[in-house]
Amino acid sequence: STEPFWYSIKRGPAYIIVLASYSAYGKYTPQYMWLEQEFPKVNKTETPWLIVLMHSTWYNSYDYHYMEGETMRAMYELWFIKNKVDVIFAGHVHGYERSECISNIAYNLVNGICSPVKDLSAPVYITIGDGGNLEGLSTIMTEPQPKYSAFRDASFGHAISSIKNRTHTYYGWHRNQDGCAVDGDTMWFFNRFWHPIDDSPDDDS
Numbered sequence: 001s002t003e004p005f006w007y008s009i010k011r012g013p014a015y016i017i018v019l020a021s022y023s024a025y026g027k028y029t030p031q032y033m034w035l036e037q038e039f040p041k042v043n044k045t046e047t048p049w050l051i052v053l054m055h056s057t058w059y060n061s062y063d064y065h066y067m068e069g070e071t072m073r074a075m076y077e078l079w080f081i082k083n084k085v086d087v088i089f090a091g092h093v094h095g096y097e098r099s100e101c102i103s104n105i106a107y108n109l110v111n112g113i114c115s116p117v118k119d120l121s122a123p124v125y126i127t128i129g130d131g132g133n134l135e136g137l138s139t140i141m142t143e144p145q146p147k148y149s150a151f152r153d154a155s156f157g158h159a160i161s162s163i164k165n166r167t168h169t170y171y172g173w174h175r176n177q178d179g180c181a182v183d184g185d186t187m188w189f190f191n192r193f194w195h196p197i198d199d200s201p202d203d204d205s
Contacts, residue, residue, distance in 0.1 A: 006031050008038055013163050015047035021056035021092075025072050035076065039083045044193045048166035050085045052123075057090035059099050059116060059125040061149045063140040068092070078105050081122050084192040086169075087161075091129035094137050096173060097152040098185060099125040116148040120196060124150075124189065128159055128173070151185045167195035 005020035017038060025031045042050055058073040069090070080088070081103055103119035139154045159173040167190060172183040190196070 004030065004034070006034060008041075010047055013047055013166060014049040014051055015042050016051045016053060019052060019054040019072075019076075021054050021069065021072060025075055027075070032075070035079070039079065042083065044084070048191055048194055049163055049169065050083065050192075052080065052085055052088045054088065054090050056092045057097075057125065057127040057129075058088070059102065059148060060093050060097060060127055061142040061146050061152060062093050062095055062097070062127075062154075063142065064093050064095075073104070077103060081105065081119070084121075084196075085123040086189060086192050087124045087126060089126050089128055091127070091131075093127050093129045094133055094135060095127065095129065095139075095152065095154040096157055096185070097127040098150050098173070098187070099148050100150050102148045116146075118148070121192070123192065124187075126159070128157075131156070131158060150187075153184060155184070157184060161189075167191045 005023050006018060008015065008017045010016070017035070019025070019035070020031060023031055044050075054069075054072075056069040056072070058069040058077070060069075099116075100118050101120055101122045101124055102116040103122035104116045106117065137154045137156065141152065141154070145152065153175065156176040157174050158176070159171065162170045164170060169189040169191075171187050171189055173185040175184045
């Protein structure tokens, strides 16, 4: 295709930005300049929920594809926080994982802070590359489970995200092997712009 692999769509109360993990994304590249111009178009009154989709996950505690999205994260993460992105969905890893609201923008050579920290101004990152594949599941994980990882499961499955209003979205992930409508992981998302409170049951930072 000669068309770019990054674009945006509006669906009801959601503004969805799709980014291309494997197209150039550095400063002054077409994707970078497009995204810089795209964020100001988001009207949180008309589309209160800002969602980003990409292939390569930024935060991942599986051994598979660990930190492969790091350079893109370093380039765009601060934009996501400043523009109050609510949630990022990614794949690539053949498993499921949901993060806390986290960021890793404080790092520099002086303070030595190099791990993601809880940040209520930051989005939640969901790795959902568990829809099915020929290679099988990613099963090797970092142990113990990092604090930034709220839930993870090396299972095939799918998720349903139900936007209720401008402040609340109900999210549920289902394991395929359960064989019935049982949520393996659930949470209420509180909108980063309209209702920016702690939406995590975990009080640890």
